[in-house]
Amino acid sequence: MSILDVLLDEPSTEPVPAVIEFAALTRSFPGDPPVTALHSADLRIEAGDYLSIIGPSGSGKSTLLHILGLLDRPTSGEYLLNGSPTGTASESDRSRLRGGSIGFVFQSFHLLPHRTVLDNVLLATLYSGVPRAERRDRALAALHRVHLDHRIEFLPTVLSGGERQRVAIARAIVAEPQVLLADEPTGNLDSVNSAGVLDLFDELHGDGLTLVVITHDAHVSDRAQRRVRISDGRLTELA
Numbered sequence: 086m087s088i089l090d091v092l093l094d095e096p097s098t099e100p101v102p103a104v105i106e107f108a109a110l111t112r113s114f115p116g117d118p119p120v121t122a123l124h125s126a127d128l129r130i131e132a133g134d135y136l137s138i139i140g141p142s143g144s145g146k147s148t149l150l151h152i153l154g155l156l157d158r159p160t161s162g163e164y165l166l167n168g169s170p171t172g173t174a175s176e177s178d179r180s181r182l183r184g185g186s187i188g189f190v191f192q193s194f195h196l197l198p199h200r201t202v203l204d205n206v207l208l209a210t211l212y213s214g215v216p217r218a219e220r221r222d223r224a225l226a227a228l229h230r231v232h233l234d235h236r237i238e239f240l241p242t243v244l245s246g247g248e249r250q251r252v253a254i255a256r257a258i259v260a261e262p263q264v265l266l267a268d269e270p271t272g273n274l275d276s277v278n279s280a281g282v283l284d285l286f287d288e289l290h291g292d293g294l295t296l297v298v299i300t301h302d303a304h305v306s307d308r309a310q311r312r313v314r315i316s317d318g319r320l321t322e323l324a
């Protein structure tokens with residue numbers, strides 16, 4: 086924004102960077118023969134988007150997830166997170182960026198079985214820059230958002246699969262990430278619990294959260310506002 090814009094109170098004409106943006110992104114694995122798991126992929130995800138990436142086994146979903154989550158680097162092409170290049174950042178800068186910007190949800194919850202629901206969510210605030218004095222209130226607020234106020238002192242082992250996944254979602258959003266990255270979030274759930282998690286995603290999207298859901302399940306993919314198919318490492322946006 087220019088000084089003149091400020092003085093005239095004019096809205097800025099500078100484009101807002103996408104939350105996630107990459108072009109011509111490729112990931113190859115060495116071998117005999119080498120495998121190209123992502124072929125010159127293009128994608129732009131705006132703040133507030135709810136996007137699914139659907140593809141069968143071996144299509145490149147995990148490869149893409151690892152790159153989106155800053156757990157792996159592309160072989161070529163630049164991955165921009167909030168407009169910042171990530172490819173040349175050091176591992177410690179990438180970890181910091183990951184902790185502050187991305188919340189992860191996995192198929193198999195990954196909760197600590199001997200810690201309460203509240204502790205599981207509190208522990209996630211330790212590495213993500215939430216000030217100490219705010220941690221408990223933030224954890225309680227995150228558990229309220231996933232409708233688990235009545236389970237905070239329970240151990241994960243006595244919860245249903247759907248409740249466990251909701252704890253995992255609370256843990257993923259407690260630090261208010263810019264994007265929630267979910268990998269087969271309903272893969273271990275029955276249809277009733279899956280529906281509960283998908284309803285929760287609708288609510289979080291309604292609150293403005295940016296969501297990316299990676300799945301092989303069309304029912305899950307169809308709930309998103311934008312759908313991208315991945316096939317043999319190539320991305321195609323569906324109408």
Ligand SMILES: Nc1ncnc2c1ncn2[C@@H]1O[C@H](COP(=O)(O)OP(=O)(O)OP(=O)(O)O)[C@@H](O)[C@H]1O
Nearest residue numbers: 114116120122140141142143144145146147148149
């Ligand atoms: N580290 C690796 N070394 C060599 N090839 C790999 C490596 N990781 C993935 N691949 C190959 O890249 C392709 C895409 O794999 P990827 O795991 O991303 O698929 P996926 O869609 O996640 O599959 P699934 O749904 O079965 O987990 C596959 O052909 C796979 O064999």
